[in-house]
């Protein structure tokens with residue numbers, strides 16, 4: 597809904613007679629519309645989101661958005677690297693907030709699911725993007741066995757938690773599945789630099805401009821574990 601409105605809004609702005617050339621990109625228009633919806637629901641300035649994990653209070657980032665354009669570029673690369681057409685792929689966004697990146701994935705043909713810790717974001721995402729699925733859960737406790745493409749941009753603070761998420765994904769995702777991520781833990785940096793016998797993630801290199809995104813694929817080692 598936001599994306600359709602953004603495309604229309606941008607066309608209207610650009611066709612105003614006598615107006616200066618409009619410099620808003622579609623991405624900026626989408627952000628403005630998202631901000632408007634979030635403000636209407638008193639969700640524009642939620643601070644860090646506390647959650648309990650292993651008996652400790654951890655902190656999640658609020659909905660701080662990464663680039664839509666870079667993710668769309670990443671989808672192009674994934675399309676050639678996944679080994680199945682995108683319209684047969686299951687996409688998951690961890691920390692989906694209002695759900696815009698899920699809608700981008702859905703518009704490329706994937707089945708799109710978002711998960712978020714904040715119930716208010718999930719309720720809003722279900723209304724704004726009714727053709728995607730949204731789940732209210734802690735990503736560190738979710739089951740990842742059915743997803744082909746998992747995307748996230750800094751859901752929570754701390755290298756240890758990021759590492760725990762990566763290890764869960766490595767253990768549960770099917771072989772050949774892809775990660776699209778902005779930040780990886782030191783543990784995963786080490787894995788990418790020193791190939792090993794076990795199942796592991798391998799970085800995909802590309803000439804396409806992915807901004808801050810990294811593209812990784814789960815590949816098989818000598819002692820493969822599957823779901």
Ligand SMILES: C[S@@+](CC[C@H](N)C(=O)[O-])C[C@H]1O[C@@H](n2cnc3c(N)ncnc32)[C@H](O)[C@@H]1O
Pocket residue numbers: 645647655656657658659660661662663689690691692693694697711712713714717733734735736748749750751752
């Ligand atoms: C930095 S924002 C992500 C923005 C969005 N994914 C993007 O790429 O533009 C972080 C999101 O992660 C969610 N989050 C934080 N901790 C989480 C957790 N443990 N499980 C699921 N979602 C979490 C927050 O509610 C917030 O919506």
